[in-house]
Amino acid sequence: MVAAGAAWGALACNEQGAASSSPPPDVAAAAPASASALTPAVRKEAEEVFNSRCVVCHGPRGGGDGAASAGLTPPPRNFQDKAWQSAVSDEHIEKIIAYGGGAVGxxxxxxxNPDLADKPVVRGLREHIRGLAAK
Incomplete structure (x- = not known):
């Protein structure tokens, strides 16, 4: 099980790498929505998704220090990095969540995470990630 978790972590969490090919032309940009559109149920779902899919690489506080982060090159994104937070748009974060790192170079x-694309939970995850900079 640990090996499976590490393998998932290696695949699931790293988005800080070198630029790759351009995003596929058929990848639609995720449309940002206001935080007020998020219900408590969506926020709860986002927290559950973060804990089940993202923590293994990004860590519980989003520091890029999850259990599977050791040895990953490049390392997982540190969501606490305020410079990064101010440098990326909400659309960028939502697009990475839904379409993966390759979709944004x-x-x-x-x-x-194609199962999440076009669902409110993507906005909830973006909000959660934005909130990690304050911690």
Whole structure:
């Protein structure tokens, strides 16, 4: 099980890598929505998704220090980095969540989450990630 978790971590969490090919032309940009559109249920779902899919690489506080982060090159994104937070748009974060790192010219090791695309939970995850900079 540990090996499976590490393998998932290697595939699931790394989006800080060198630029890769351009995003596929058929990848639509995720449309940002206001935080007020998020219900408590969506926020709860986002927290559950973060804990089940993202923590293994990004860590529980988003510091890029999850259990599977050791040895990953490039390392997982540190969501606490305020410079990074101010340098990326909400659309960028949502697109990475839904379509993976390769869709925005980052590491393809950050996998897409097609099951979440076009669902409010993507906005909830973006909000959660934005909130990690304050911690």
């Amino acid at each position: 980052r590491s393809p090791a950050m996998p897409p």
